[in-house]
Amino acid sequence: MTLISEIIVSALILIATFFMLVGSIGLVKLPDMMRRLHAPTKATTLGIGAMLIASMAYFLLIEGDTSLHELMITIFLFLTAPVTAFMIAKAHLLYDRQTQSEVTPTGTELGWATLDDCASMAGDPRIAAPPRTLPDG
Amino acid sequence: MIAIACYIAIVGISIAVFLSVYRLAVGPDVLDRVLALDTLVINAIALVVVVGILYATTMYFEIAMLFAMVGFLSTVAFCKYKLRGNVIE
Numbered sequence: 508m509t510l511i512s513e514i515i516v517s518a519l520i521l522i523a524t525f526f527m528l529v530g531s532i533g534l535v536k537l538p539d540m541m542r543r544l545h546a547p548t549k550a551t552t553l554g555i556g557a558m559l560i561a562s563m564a565y566f567l568l569i570e571g572d573t574s575l576h577e578l579m580i581t582i583f584l585f586l587t588a589p590v591t592a593f594m595i596a597k598a599h600l601l602y603d604r605q606t607q608s609e610v611t612p613t614g615t616e617l618g619w620a621t622l623d624d625c626a627s628m629a630g631d632p633r634i635a636a637p638p639r640t641l642p643d644g
Numbered sequence: 645m646i647a648i649a650c651y652i653a654i655v656g657i658s659i660a661v662f663l664s665v666y667r668l669a670v671g672p673d674v675l676d677r678v679l680a681l682d683t684l685v686i687n688a689i690a691l692v693v694v695v696g697i698l699y700a701t702t703m704y705f706e707i708a709m710l711f712a713m714v715g716f717l718s719t720v721a722f723c724k725y726k727l728r729g730n731v732i733e
Contacts, residue, residue, distance in 0.1 A: 513646055514645070516697075517645050517646055517649035520646070520649040520650060520652075520653045520697070521653070523690065524653040524656035524657060525656070527656065527657055527660045527687060527690055528656050528657075528660050530660070530683065531659075531661075531664050531683060531687065534663060534667050534679070534680065534683055535663045535666055535667055540673060540675060543676065544679060547679060547682060547686070551686050551687070552686070554690065555689060555690055555693075558653075558693050558694065559693060561697065562693050562697055565646065565697050565700075566702065569646075574702050574705070576702065576705035576708075577693070577705065579709065580705065580708050580709050580712055583709070583712050583713070583716075584686070584689075587712070587716040590716075590720065591716060591719045591720065591723075594719070594724070594727075595678060595719070595723055597727060598675055598726040599673075599675050601727060602675075603673075621727075
């Protein structure tokens with residue numbers, strides 16, 4: 508029983524190491540910013556998930572006490588990784604001319620939210636609230 | 645067996661940290677460096693968890709949690725600054 512537990516924990520640790528290495532190698536090797544964004548946000552998140560599951564399995568199976576801190580870290584990282592990827596992609600789209608020329612059209616009258624000019628949408632009825640003005644003084 | 649796996653993991657994640665630092669040093673754009681910092685923080689969390697398994701102590705998980713929170717906030721603050729010109733409007 509102990510041997511099976513040790514094999515499970517060791518395999519999870521090695522899987523996690525492999526995926527974190529894959530993420531960082533992809534961060535170095537891939538040629539483009541948008542392609543470089545894939546490696547850390549997918550492979551590294553999978554790696555840290557496997558590592559935290561390994562830690563939970565170790566403390567549950569071998570030490571014999573349940574610890575839920577890792578579950579909290581896992582949930583936090585899995586919630587925040589897409590948000591950081593989205594923010595970095597948005598900032599990159601705002602600054603890079605070549606990416607701006609390569610984006611596909613949205614299919615509606617409004618363009619991409621990062622690139623669209625707000626002044627051209629001033630008469631749009633879908634934008635209900637008038638622009639907020641600062642009070643005098 | 646777990647100790648050997650932990651040592652292998654420490655070596656592998658250290659290599660990952662060095663690769664992230666390389667991208668942080670040579671990254672052609674600011675956002676490359678922000679992405680490299682984010683990866684560096686996640687690698688640091690993994691190192692802290694591996695050391696926690698190796699020493700069989702649960703004391704390090706608060707450190708990992710704080711690393712995760714500070715890394716996320718700093719990345720979002722950097723991107724917000726690049727997008728809008730300031731952080732809190």
